[in-house]
Amino acid sequence: MFAYYFNLALRSFKRNKALTALMVLAIALGIGACMTTLTVFHVLSGDPIPQKSDKLYFVQLDPRTRQGMQPGEEPEDQVTRFDAETLLREKRADRQAMMTGGGVSVTPQRKELAPFTASARYTSADFFPMFETGFLYGGGWSAKEDGNRARVAVISKSLNDKLFGGANSVGRQVRLDQADFTVVGVTDGWKMNPRFYDLNSDRYGGAEEVLLPFSTSRDLEMSRNGSMNCWGNTGADATDLNAPCVWIQYWAELGTPAKAAAYRDYLASYSEQQRKAGRYERPANARLRNVMDWLDYQRVVPGDVILQMWLGFGFLLVCLVNTVGLLLAKFLRRSGEIGVRRALGASRRAIFVQCLVEAGTIGMAGGIIGLGLSLLGLWLVRQQPSSYAKLAHLDPGMLLVTFALAIVASLLAGLLPAWRAMQVTPAVQLKTQ
Amino acid sequence: MDIKPILSALGRHRVAALLITLEIALACAVLCNAFFLISGRMGLMRIDSGVDERSLAAVALNGCDGCNAADVNGRALAALRAIPGVRGAGVVNALPFGQRAGDAGVTLDRDGKHFGGVPHFYAFGPSAVETLGLRPAQGRGFVPGDFQRADNFLPADAQVWITRAFADHLWPGESALGREFWMGDYHFRVAGVLAHFARPNPGRSEDGLASAEWSVVVPVSDDSLLGSYVVRADPADLPNVADAARKAMAKAVPEAVLDQAQSRPLSDLRREYFQRDRAMLWLLVSVIGAMLLVTALGIVGLASFWVAQRTKQIGIRRALGATRGDILRYYQTENFLLATAGIVLGMLLAYGGNLLLMKHFELARLPLAYLPAGAVLLWLLGQLAVLGPAMRAAAIPPVVATRSA
Numbered sequence: 001m002f003a004y005y006f007n008l009a010l011r012s013f014k015r016n017k018a019l020t021a022l023m024v025l026a027i028a029l030g031i032g033a034c035m036t037t038l039t040v041f042h043v044l045s046g047d048p049i050p051q052k053s054d055k056l057y058f059v060q061l062d063p064r065t066r067q068g069m070q071p072g073e074e075p076e077d078q079v080t081r082f083d084a085e086t087l088l089r090e091k092r093a094d095r096q097a098m099m100t101g102g103g104v105s106v107t108p109q110r111k112e113l114a115p116f117t118a119s120a121r122y123t124s125a126d127f128f129p130m131f132e133t134g135f136l137y138g139g140g141w142s143a144k145e146d147g148n149r150a151r152v153a154v155i156s157k158s159l160n161d162k163l164f165g166g167a168n169s170v171g172r173q174v175r176l177d178q179a180d181f182t183v184v185g186v187t188d189g190w191k192m193n194p195r196f197y198d199l200n201s202d203r204y205g206g207a208e209e210v211l212l213p214f215s216t217s218r219d220l221e222m223s224r225n226g227s228m229n230c231w232g233n234t235g236a237d238a239t240d241l242n243a244p245c246v247w248i249q250y251w252a253e254l255g256t257p258a259k260a261a262a263y264r265d266y267l268a269s270y271s272e273q274q275r276k277a278g279r280y281e282r283p284a285n286a287r288l289r290n291v292m293d294w295l296d297y298q299r300v301v302p303g304d305v306i307l308q309m310w311l312g313f314g315f316l317l318v319c320l321v322n323t324v325g326l327l328l329a330k331f332l333r334r335s336g337e338i339g340v341r342r343a344l345g346a347s348r349r350a351i352f353v354q355c356l357v358e359a360g361t362i363g364m365a366g367g368i369i370g371l372g373l374s375l376l377g378l379w380l381v382r383q384q385p386s387s388y389a390k391l392a393h394l395d396p397g398m399l400l401v402t403f404a405l406a407i408v409a410s411l412l413a414g415l416l417p418a419w420r421a422m423q424v425t426p427a428v429q430l431k432t433q
Numbered sequence: 434m435d436i437k438p439i440l441s442a443l444g445r446h447r448v449a450a451l452l453i454t455l456e457i458a459l460a461c462a463v464l465c466n467a468f469f470l471i472s473g474r475m476g477l478m479r480i481d482s483g484v485d486e487r488s489l490a491a492v493a494l495n496g497c498d499g500c501n502a503a504d505v506n507g508r509a510l511a512a513l514r515a516i517p518g519v520r521g522a523g524v525v526n527a528l529p530f531g532q533r534a535g536d537a538g539v540t541l542d543r544d545g546k547h548f549g550g551v552p553h554f555y556a557f558g559p560s561a562v563e564t565l566g567l568r569p570a571q572g573r574g575f576v577p578g579d580f581q582r583a584d585n586f587l588p589a590d591a592q593v594w595i596t597r598a599f600a601d602h603l604w605p606g607e608s609a610l611g612r613e614f615w616m617g618d619y620h621f622r623v624a625g626v627l628a629h630f631a632r633p634n635p636g637r638s639e640d641g642l643a644s645a646e647w648s649v650v651v652p653v654s655d656d657s658l659l660g661s662y663v664v665r666a667d668p669a670d671l672p673n674v675a676d677a678a679r680k681a682m683a684k685a686v687p688e689a690v691l692d693q694a695q696s697r698p699l700s701d702l703r704r705e706y707f708q709r710d711r712a713m714l715w716l717l718v719s720v721i722g723a724m725l726l727v728t729a730l731g732i733v734g735l736a737s738f739w740v741a742q743r744t745k746q747i748g749i750r751r752a753l754g755a756t757r758g759d760i761l762r763y764y765q766t767e768n769f770l771l772a773t774a775g776i777v778l779g780m781l782l783a784y785g786g787n788l789l790l791m792k793h794f795e796l797a798r799l800p801l802a803y804l805p806a807g808a809v810l811l812w813l814l815g816q817l818a819v820l821g822p823a824m825r826a827a828a829i830p831p832v833v834a835t836r837s838a
Contacts, residue, residue: 025727026730026731029723030727033723067544068545117690304709307470308713311463311716314462318456318460318724319727321459321731322456322731325449325453328449328452328735328738329449329738330738332738333738333741384708420448
């Protein structure tokens, strides 16, 4: 039966080429626009580290003065160096890492390469197992190197290619900010999108090219970047241990929900203890958010992208309403034919199904063309300058969604016209013939 | 033209009439909001930076943290000034469309109770003020004594310039000259008001478009700053001068690394800064175009269907003496009525959509002027779309009526 209806649908297309082409075009345009924007949204709102996003927690504390305090206020997005170093020392989580972004100058040994700047992350030993960096050569450093302010560095695959021509550089020297560092590891093209561990700078860029111990970076007074919030007198250097400034991201890995709950209590009691010691002035106000909660709280998906997605859906809706109108015109124009079929014994149900098959076929054609349009759209998105643009690719899941959306949308558009077509009374139609 | 028979005819085609109305309503809602978004972006892209971008170029150094500022700046400025065609060079902490140096919240009282807003703090040496050609529209210029040494970000107590936009925000309707504001322990007094001076990241800071020009210019001595410079040259010479400046800096300050991305003419920095907005603009324009096309095609399709359905009726009317013009006008009036209903509904939708956008994307309220503009556009579109089918209807000879019976 289905094959027969499908055949009828194809015949009907042939009879009404312009009208059919219009409907296919409308659905294709709507699907193309909608899927392009939806794919970008899907890519950007994804889970950057699915295997453990519910085990990694971002720590927020509230070390500010009472001045300007408002009830129910969120704490600062970052922590002070004093708090970060204390929490790191107390080691209450399964793993923990403090970090900040920065930039270093790299002086290559090869004379033909001019000195250049590289993005850097100053962090502590647990960073590597926590964020599953993976290594091409070597590995991370240990807590001992953190304590010793050791001159060790982990470099990215791309920097290794640039400096050492891709060879195993573990044990070799690299000159950063006029100091010599020993390479202990080369990451294997590791990157996170979004870069959830530090959302202060480029949220969808690649990973840092150089990673080195936080303690070493302070020892050498290397330049840092990202946001910094200070209150009160910062003294000569806002990155001093006791400066009243937040500028460090602190992450804790907690294997079970029970451990997370215990860690929350620990943060509360830590805050209370700091308040008693006179360092904190506000009542305990700590937060512990896992990766997805943190991304949500930080509204990591750019507003433009969400806006474009809604625009895409709005456009699809306009296209669908058009298709409804055109299908209605098409089906009712065939009232005579439907009347004959009804008089020959076709049930209302059969007419309804036949009309829906025709609508679904249009949806399928629209979906195929729409898929082409969304590939074109995504290609256009990738030509954009934003750092996230390069990520816009259609994955198999979204491919299925495209077809499902096209067919569901066209069936929905076909419902009303098919309903109307099924109401055609054979007697009236036969009389006017 | 009597619209009563049209209305009663539409009454018998409620579904189709409703669909056209809905089509136009949706198109109207999307159109008004998209136009509004476009005008917002265009307003941002046209922002007046307050300096002559065509004749200025930025030069930025990295990785010179331990350097002696007086020594490096001396070498850098001498090298820049030696380039043929350079009319001035200065030390800055940041420039419009470049990397920002310091956004900080200010208060209108010493105790920090009355919050003022988050401007960007520019610190300029005497050489930079002159190179940039900044002159206050109100108040006084800086005198040599104003340029103080700042060891830690800014001087503790300074005479500053602020922009008119920021002055109006802090003290609406009052003169800003001589007024004071604080940032923690730092104290500032307004010596002059600049007509325009954009912050490095106009439109993308905390307060969005409203704070695009919230800038404070703090005079500091040249040796308080390090690593960012600005050069002025004739617009015709500037591309060559910017190239020469990059080369000269690498030679004059070999211990630092030149920031290639930030060392460019200001007009290049501006173009790059707004690239994303331009892309968004094209996207909006193409969505509007595609939507208008689809809506027009939908109207053509439905109107053609109606014409086919009413062939007999048209034939009878023509036989009873209706002219071709009458038939044409009938369809045009019908479309006008449907479009009007759609536009009325669409305006409500547009307004509702704008409320949603306002809530989620910190957009301003849709100005009412957009509504009539959208209405006129959709009326025209409807008339244009219906013209073809209506002309075909008018061409139907009366004899058809007798034949198709």
